[in-house]
Amino acid sequence: MGDKSTAIQVWFLRHGKTHFDYENSKYDDFIQMLCNGQSAPLAEDHGIDFKSLPKQVDFVGYSPFTRAFETAELLRNKLHVKSMEELEFLHEVRFDWDVIREHEFISLAENRKDILERWYGGRNKAETFEDSLVRVRAIESFISKQPGKTIILLTHGWLLRLLEIYFVQGKHTDITIHDILEVEPVPLGHSIKATVARVELQGDFAGSDTRN
Numbered sequence: 001m002g003d004k005s006t007a008i009q010v011w012f013l014r015h016g017k018t019h020f021d022y023e024n025s026k027y028d029d030f031i032q033m034l035c036n037g038q039s040a041p042l043a044e045d046h047g048i049d050f051k052s053l054p055k056q057v058d059f060v061g062y063s064p065f066t067r068a069f070e071t072a073e074l075l076r077n078k079l080h081v082k083s084m085e086e087l088e089f090l091h092e093v094r095f096d097w098d099v100i101r102e103h104e105f106i107s108l109a110e111n112r113k114d115i116l117e118r119w120y121g122g123r124n125k126a127e128t129f130e131d132s133l134v135r136v137r138a139i140e141s142f143i144s145k146q147p148g149k150t151i152i153l154l155t156h157g158w159l160l161r162l163l164e165i166y167f168v169q170g171k172h173t174d175i176t177i178h179d180i181l182e183v184e185p186v187p188l189g190h191s192i193k194a195t196v197a198r199v200e201l202q203g204d205f206a207g208s209d210t211r212n
Contacts, residue, residue, distance in 0.1 A: 006198040010143055011053055011152045012163050013191040015063070015071040016046030027105040034115075035095050035126075042070040047189040050078050057081045058148020063090040068154045071189075075152065082148065089135045089142070092156035093119060094127040113181060119158075120177045132159065133175075136166050144199040152191075160186045167194035 018040045020033050033040065048071060060081050062072040072084055099118050100111050120129045136159075143151060155163070161183040165171050171179065186192060 007149070008143055008146060008196045008198055009054070009150050010167070010194050010196055011191040012160060012167065012186075012194070013048075013053070013071070013152050013154050014157055014160055014186045014188055015042070015065070015067040015154055016048045016074070016189040017043045018067055018188075019043050022108050025108070027102045030105065030108065031097060031100070031102075034099070035097050037092075038065045040065075040067055042067050042074075046071070046074065047187075048074060049190045052191055053079060053152060054150050055079055056150060057152055058083070058150045059146055060084045060152045060154065061087040061090060061142075062154035063092065063156060064088060065091060065156070068156070071154055075154075087142070087153070089138050090153055090155040090159075093124075093132055093158040095119070095158075096124050096126045099124050099126075116161075116180050117177060120180055132162055133166075135159075136162055139163070140166070140196065141199075143196045146198075157185055157188075160192065164192050167196070168192055 020029070020037070020040055022030070022033070025033070053075070057075070057079050060072050060075055060083070062068040062084070064086050068090070069086065075081060076084060095115070100115055104114065105111055115124075118124050119127075119132075122128050139153070143153075161180055162175075164183050164186070165175055165179050169179075
């Protein structure tokens with residue numbers, strides 16, 4: 001067990017609810033939200049689980065998407081947040097418009113596996129799985145260099161699958177499609193928690209300790 005004084009507690013929070021119904025949407029609406037939903041705002045009934053989050057937060061980082069920023073603003077109103085910053089690498093996985101075609105589409109529940117397999121298998125050219133993994137490593141490096149001990153990072157559902165495997169399960173290499181498919185989606189407004197080791201100032205490697 002590492003020195004607790006050097007550990008950083010991180011909550012990876014999925015933004016709150018929007019007015020879009022992912023589970024009951026027509027293809028045109030679904031693909032628009034999937035590929036071009038950056039400006040979708042939070043719903044008034046946002047469903048953020050504040051009880052699972054720390055009351056004192058050293059840093060909140062949020063995706064550049066509108067719903068993530070608006071979630072961060074709600075956190076600032078409810079919690080004691082020392083600082084906040086938009087972080088580009090927390091954006092949702094970018095998907096091609098043809099990652100799922102209209103004739104294939106039934107529902108998110110029915111087609112989630114198809115989308116995940118195409119992302120993992122390199123058919124999603126807008127952002128390959130390896131591209132996403134590079135972002136996850138950048139997130140790890142960023143966290144490990146933060147001076148505070150309590151961090152909330154606001155991101156999105158597809159990326160959270162990979163964040164859970166990497167930070168919570170502690171699997172950094174040889175991630176399989178089975179690993180990806182086995183992760184349960186994080187509900188809107190809910191979070192997963194991990195512990196990341198702080199890197200020494202003179203060090204070059206950002207290691208992590210994913211024990212809760």
